[in-house]
Amino acid sequence: MILMNDFKAEPPELQAAMLCAAKRVIESGWFVLGKEVSAFEQQWALACGLGYGVGVGNGMDAIEIALRALGVGRGDEVITTPMTAFATVLAIIRTGATPVLADIDPQTALLSLDSASRCVSANTKAVVLVHLYGQIREMDLWVAFCANYGIALIEDCAQAHLASLNDKTAGSFGIIGAYSFYPTKNLGALGDAGIIVTHDEKLAVRASQLRNYGQSVRYQHPELGLNSRLDEMQAAILLERLKWLPDFTERRRQIATAYFDGIKNPYVTCPALPESRSAHVYHLFVVTCPCRDALQAYLQQNQIQTFIHYPIPIHMQEPCRNLRHDPFGLVNSERHADTCLSLPCHPQMSDEDIATVIAAVNSFQGK
Numbered sequence: 630m631i632l633m634n635d636f637k638a639e640p641p642e643l644q645a646a647m648l649c650a651a652k653r654v655i656e657s658g659w660f661v662l663g664k665e666v667s668a669f670e671q672q673w674a675l676a677c678g679l680g681y682g683v684g685v686g687n688g689m690d691a692i693e694i695a696l697r698a699l700g701v702g703r704g705d706e707v708i709t710t711p712m713t714a715f716a717t718v719l720a721i722i723r724t725g726a727t728p729v730l731a732d733i734d735p736q737t738a739l740l741s742l743d744s745a746s747r748c749v750s751a752n753t754k755a756v757v758l759v760h761l762y763g764q765i766r767e768m769d770l771w772v773a774f775c776a777n778y779g780i781a782l783i784e785d786c787a788q789a790h791l792a793s794l795n796d797k798t799a800g801s802f803g804i805i806g807a808y809s810f811y812p813t814k815n816l817g818a819l820g821d822a823g824i825i826v827t828h829d830e831k832l833a834v835r836a837s838q839l840r841n842y843g844q845s846v847r848y849q850h851p852e853l854g855l856n857s858r859l860d861e862m863q864a865a866i867l868l869e870r871l872k873w874l875p876d877f878t879e880r881r882r883q884i885a886t887a888y889f890d891g892i893k894n895p896y897v898t899c900p901a902l903p904e905s906r907s908a909h910v911y912h913l914f915v916v917t918c919p920c921r922d923a924l925q926a927y928l929q930q931n932q933i934q935t936f937i938h939y940p941i942p943i944h945m946q947e948p949c950r951n952l953r954h955d956p957f958g959l960v961n962s963e964r965h966a967d968t969c970l971s972l973p974c975h976p977q978m979s980d981e982d983i984a985t986v987i988a989a990v991n992s993f994q995g996k
C-alpha cells in the first residue's frame with residue numbers, strides 16, 4: 630500500500646539522531662520550557678526571518694494565543710476560510726471572538742480576497758489567512774488589504790513550513806505566524822507541538838506569558854492565560870528533524886513536478902501551479918475530480934491511500950452552522966469539499982511509488 634505518510638520508512642540516520650536527542654533530554658533532568666525549547670524557538674524564528682519564536686503546545690493554541698496577544702476577543706470578528714482544519718476556527722472561537730467565513734478561490738482553494746472584502750464589518754479585527762496545502766499566494770495583496778482596513782494579518786502556517794515568496798517566508802508577512810508541528814506536518818514532532826513567530830517583541834512577550842497561565846514572573850498572573858507550553862523532548866526532536874526539512878521539502882517538490890507532468894486524465898484536475906517554486910511546499914497535493922468518491926475507491930483498490938482535505942466545510946459543521954459568512958454564499962468551498970482528493974506526497978515515496986500513483990490516476994475511467 631502506498632501510504633499518505635510513512636514514518637517507519639524514514640532514514641535510519643534520522644531515527645538514530647532522534648534517539649540521541651531523546652537521551653540528551655532524559656539525562657538533562659529538565660523537561661518543559663528549557664534549553665531545547667529556547668534553541669528551537671531561536672532556530673525556527675531565524676528560519677522564518679523573524680526575531681522571535683514562542684513555542685507552544687500545538688498549532689491550534691498558536692492561533693488562539695496569537696489572537697489573544699493582539700487583544701482580539703469578545704465582540705470582535707475574525708475573517709477566515711471554511712476550507713481549513715477545524716482547529717483554525719475553533720481557535721478563533723476560543724478567544725471569545727466570532728469567526729466570519731469568506732469563500733475560497735476555486736482555482737487555489739485559498740481564501741478569496743473579493744469574498745473577504747464582503748465580510749469586513751466595523752467589528753473586524755483580524756484575518757486568519759490559511760496557507761492551505763502548503764501554498765502562499767498574493768501576499769502583497771493580503772498585506773495591503775489588511776493595512777487598508779486597519780486589521781491584523783495572522784498567518785496559519787500549519788501546512789506551509791518555510792514556503793517563501795519574494796524572499797519572505799510564511800509567517801513573516803503579517804503580524805504573527807502560527808505553526809503546527811503535529812507529526813504529519815512537513816516538520817513534525819513526535820507528539821503535539823506548535824510555535825508563534827513574530828517580529829514584534831511585545832507580542833512575543835505577551836504570547837510567552839499567555840502560554841504559561843498568563844504568568845509574567847513566577848507566581849504572578851497579570852492576566853488569564855492557558856497551559857500550552859512546549860516540552861523539551863518535542864523541541865529536541867524538532868531540532869533534529871529541522872536539519873532534514875530542506876531535503877524533505879525538495880523531495881515533495883519533485884513528487885509534485887512528476888504529478889503535474891504525468892497526470893493526464895480528463896476526469897482529474899491538478900492543483901494550480903504555484904506563484905514560484907518556493908511558494909509551495911506540497912504538504913498536500915490535492916486534485917479535484919467530479920466523481921471524487923469513485924476515484925478514491927479506485928485508488929484504494931490499487932493499493933493507494935488517499936485522504937480528503939476537507940470533506941465538510943466549516944459552515945456545515947454542527948456548531949458552526951450559524952456563523953456569519955459572505956452574503957454571496959460559500960459555494961466554491963462546498964464544491965471543493967465535494968471534489969477534492971489528496972494524493973500521497975511525502976518524502977519517503979520512491980520513484981516507483983510516484984509512477985504507480987500516476988499510472989493508477991491515469992487509468993481511472995470515471996464512475
Ligand SMILES: Cc1ncc(COP(=O)(O)O)c(C=O)c1O
Pocket residue numbers: 687688689690713714716717759785787788809810811821822823
Ligand atoms: C491549517 C491548520 N491549522 C491549524 C491546525 C492545528 O494544528 P494542531 O493540530 O497542531 O493543533 C492544523 C492541523 O491540523 C491545520 O492543518
